[in-house]
Amino acid sequence: MPLHCYQHPARPPFARCMSCAKTLCQECATQWEGIWHCAACLGARRGATVRRSAKASTAGAIVLSLILLYCSARVMVWTGALIAGLF
Amino acid sequence: MIRAPLSITSVLDDATDVVSMIAPWAAVVILTALPYRFLQALFLDQLFEVGADASHYGNLLGATANMIVASILLALWGRAVWARACRLAMSRASAPGREAWRVPAPAFASYVLTASATILAGYLGLFTVVGFFVAVLFAGLAIGTMELNERTGILAPFRIMVRYARTLGVPLALIFVFFCALFVALANLAAAFGLGIWLAGSIGGIDAPHWQVLFGSGNRRYWLVLVAGAIVLVEPFWIAANVVYVRRAGAVESGDDLRSWFEELQRAS
Numbered sequence: 334m335p336l337h338c339y340q341h342p343a344r345p346p347f348a349r350c351m352s353c354a355k356t357l358c359q360e361c362a363t364q365w366e367g368i369w370h371c372a373a374c375l376g377a378r379r380g381a382t383v384r385r386s387a388k389a390s391t392a393g394a395i396v397l398s399l400i401l402l403y404c405s406a407r408v409m410v411w412t413g414a415l416i417a418g419l420f
Numbered sequence: 421m422i423r424a425p426l427s428i429t430s431v432l433d434d435a436t437d438v439v440s441m442i443a444p445w446a447a448v449v450i451l452t453a454l455p456y457r458f459l460q461a462l463f464l465d466q467l468f469e470v471g472a473d474a475s476h477y478g479n480l481l482g483a484t485a486n487m488i489v490a491s492i493l494l495a496l497w498g499r500a501v502w503a504r505a506c507r508l509a510m511s512r513a514s515a516p517g518r519e520a521w522r523v524p525a526p527a528f529a530s531y532v533l534t535a536s537a538t539i540l541a542g543y544l545g546l547f548t549v550v551g552f553f554v555a556v557l558f559a560g561l562a563i564g565t566m567e568l569n570e571r572t573g574i575l576a577p578f579r580i581m582v583r584y585a586r587t588l589g590v591p592l593a594l595i596f597v598f599f600c601a602l603f604v605a606l607a608n609l610a611a612a613f614g615l616g617i618w619l620a621g622s623i624g625g626i627d628a629p630h631w632q633v634l635f636g637s638g639n640r641r642y643w644l645v646l647v648a649g650a651i652v653l654v655e656p657f658w659i660a661a662n663v664v665y666v667r668r669a670g671a672v673e674s675g676d677d678l679r680s681w682f683e684e685l686q687r688a689s
Contacts, residue, residue: 401536406485414474
C-alpha cells in the first residue's frame with residue numbers, strides 16, 4: 334500500500350477505495366453504505382443508482398398505467414350496464 | 421410575454437394566439453383522437469341498443485371497451501405532441517419545428533399515468549356528476565403539467581397536478597367555458613351537415629331525401645357521431661388553454677412574469 338494519498342502526495346493514507354484500490358487521504362475518502370470510495374468511483378456508483386431508480390420508476394409508472402387502463406375498461410362496462418339498466 | 425394578471429380571459433386570449441400560431445399541428449391531436457372518440461360513440465350506441473339487457477352482453481361491451489382503452493394510448497400521444505407544440509410556441513412566440521414530435525419519455529410516461537388515473541376516476545365518478553367534473557379538471561391539469569415532469573415517478577406527477585389545482589377558479593371557469601363551447605361546436609357541426617345535404621340536393625344524381633334520413637335528428641348514431649366530432653374539435657383548444665394556464669400560473673408563482681416585464685421595460689427605455 335502506497336504511503337501517501339494518490340491525489341495529495343504530502344498526506345498520509347487513510348483508506349483504500351474499494352472499487353479502484355487507490356489510496357485515499359481523509360479528505361478524499363467517502364464512506365457510502367459502509368464502504369470507502371474515491372470521488373470518481375462514488376460518482377459513477379451514484380449515477381448508476383440514479384439511472385437504476387429512474388428505470389424502476391418508469392417501469393412502475395408503465396405497469397400502474399396499464400393496470401389503471403385495464404380497470405377503466407372494466408369500470409366502463411359496469412357503469413355503462415348500470416346506467417343502461419336505469420332506463 | 422406574460423403581463424396580464426392570471427384570469428380566465430387572459431388564459432383564453434393566450435390560448436387563442438397559441439392555437440392560431442400552430443394550427444397545422446392540430447391535425448395530430450384530431451387524427452389521433454378520432455379512433456378513441458368514435459369508439460366511445462360505438463360503445464354508447466351498443467349500450468342504447470342492448471338497453472336494460474346490457475348485463476347480458478358483457479363480452480360485446482367488454483371487447484369495445486378494450487378497443488377504446490387501446491385507442492386511448494394513441495390519443496394520449498397525440499395530445500402530448502400538441503401540448504409540447506403549444507408550450508414551444510408560447511416560449512418562442514413562433515411555430516415549433518420537428519422538435520414538437522420529440523416528447524420527453526419521462527413526461528409522456530408521467531402523463532399516461534396521470535391520464536389513466538383521471539380516466540378511471542371519470543368513469544367511477546359518472547354517477548356523481550361532481551366527481552366527473554373533478555376528473556375533467558384533473559384531466560386538463562394532467563396534460564397542462566405534462567412537461568413539468570422531468571423524471572418519471574409514481575406520486576410526483578400527481579403532486580404537481582395538485583399544486584396547480586390550488587387556484588381552482590381558473591380551471592373551473594375553463595371547464596364551464598369549454599362545456600359551453602362543446603354545444604356551440606355541436607350546433608355548428610349539425611348546421612354544417614344540414615347545409616351539406618341541402619347543397620348536395622341541388623346536384624343531380626344524389627338522393628338527398630335518403631341522406632336526410634341518415635343525417636336527421638331521429639338517427640341516434642348521427643347524434644353520437646356529432647357529439648364525438650364536437651369533442652374532437654374542441655379538444656385542441658382545451659389542451660392549449662390548460663397548457664397556457666399551467667405556464668402562467670407557474671410564472672406568477674416563480675416571478676417570471678415580473679422579470680420578463682422588467683426586461684421589456686428596460687429594452688423600451
